[in-house]
Amino acid sequence: MKGIASFELPEELKKVLKEAIRLEWITIFYLLSVIVVMFLTMGSSQAMKTAWLEDLLSLIPSISFLIATRINKKPPDEKFRYGYHRVYSIAFLVGASALLGMGLFMIYDSSMSLIKLEHPSIGNKTFFGKQVWMGWVMILALVYSSIPAMILGFKKLPKAKKLHNKILYTDAEAQKADYMTAFAAMAGIIGIGAGLWWADSAAALFIALSVVKDGFKYISTAVKDLMDRYPVTLKKQKKDPLIDEIEDLVLGLDWVEDAKIRFRENGQVYVGEVAIIPKGKLIIENLEKVNVMLLNYHWKINDVSIIPVKELPSW
CATH class of the missing domain: 1.20.1510.10 (Cation efflux protein transmembrane domain)
Structure with missing residues (x-):
């Protein structure tokens, strides 16, 4: 893993x-x-x-x-x-x-x-x-x-x-x-x-x-x-549904209050960030688990940073 x-x-x-x-x-x-x-x-x-x-x-x-x-x-x-x-x-x-x-x-x-x-x-x-x-x-x-x-x-x-x-x-x-x-x-x-x-x-x-x-x-x-546009599908050039899947996955975690993600294409793979507002006290191990979960979710997810925040960023 x-x-x-x-x-x-x-x-x-x-x-x-x-x-x-x-x-x-x-x-x-x-x-x-x-x-x-x-x-x-x-x-x-x-x-x-x-x-x-x-x-x-x-x-x-x-x-x-x-x-x-x-x-x-x-x-x-x-x-x-x-x-x-x-x-x-x-x-x-x-x-x-x-x-x-x-x-x-x-x-x-x-x-x-x-x-x-x-x-x-x-x-x-x-x-x-x-x-x-x-x-x-x-x-x-x-x-x-x-x-x-x-x-x-x-x-x-x-x-x-x-x-x-x-x-x-x-x-x-x-x-x-x-x-x-x-x-x-x-x-x-x-x-x-x-x-x-x-x-x-x-x-x-x-x-x-x-x-x-x-x-x-x-x-x-x-x-x-x-120019770091969000990832798109090859044929129709529309937003890759994988991005919304990842956001739903993170929002579905029981210790996550709210979250926002952004990814860009880096050749044939994706790199990006996930900003998370945690419920209650932040546990570092939870951030590590999210990182492992996303990197194992799909081969296109090549590099992802998990960022704990008090307020979601504007991106």
Whole structure:
């Protein structure tokens, strides 16, 4: 039974983390192959170029997760007394910033193609003595860039929820929705084939706007976490019900007159304080028991201070 802050995941979650790490390594090697295939087939298509850039960006969450996980394993030291949990929040912010920056560049690049009235063309190439329209080759490359990614995204999603890990979760959500990028790029390619020169740049612009939207959303979440917002659920970004459970737990103790709690996210775990107005004479052992009880209540509760007060604070 732990009575001080724990800096390790429960055994069952260690297995989940190990599997998540394995999936991220698979993702990196897969994306590297996609980047090569897309580069070799994109030709003059703006939509293919934008999809290729998005695949390049997709490496950032996987690499960030692996680096952050390695750093997060380090125990607290003289410099970082609270441990290295917040490295996940920092990595999340860096990844979101890169996503937004590249998305804005992609919007500029796609818009300029429309403004300049550029007319991309997709030619034919000879394969085994037969003429093949390169648009079909591009579409095959897009299928390869999306379907395996979707499968990886669906596999990562439940692991991200169990670990309460935002980098892993956003990576999984983005890969799960990769088919949208592929369909947009395919529409652009088919548009070129049908003589609609603007369809390619329009498809690229759609992809770029999607990237920018995600970049803004993720930066907003990352900044709020670093500003010590109360803990929220991954999907709906609403207050984690675990916080209210803890408050009810403390208020239900027979020696507690009143109590107030506050927690913040520290990477994938929570740290916080519990202010208690005791009934009658304060017994130190009771404070120690509350500390042990809360640290054992849920793995997310990583560090908690129990503060006896005469009057509840305003937080």
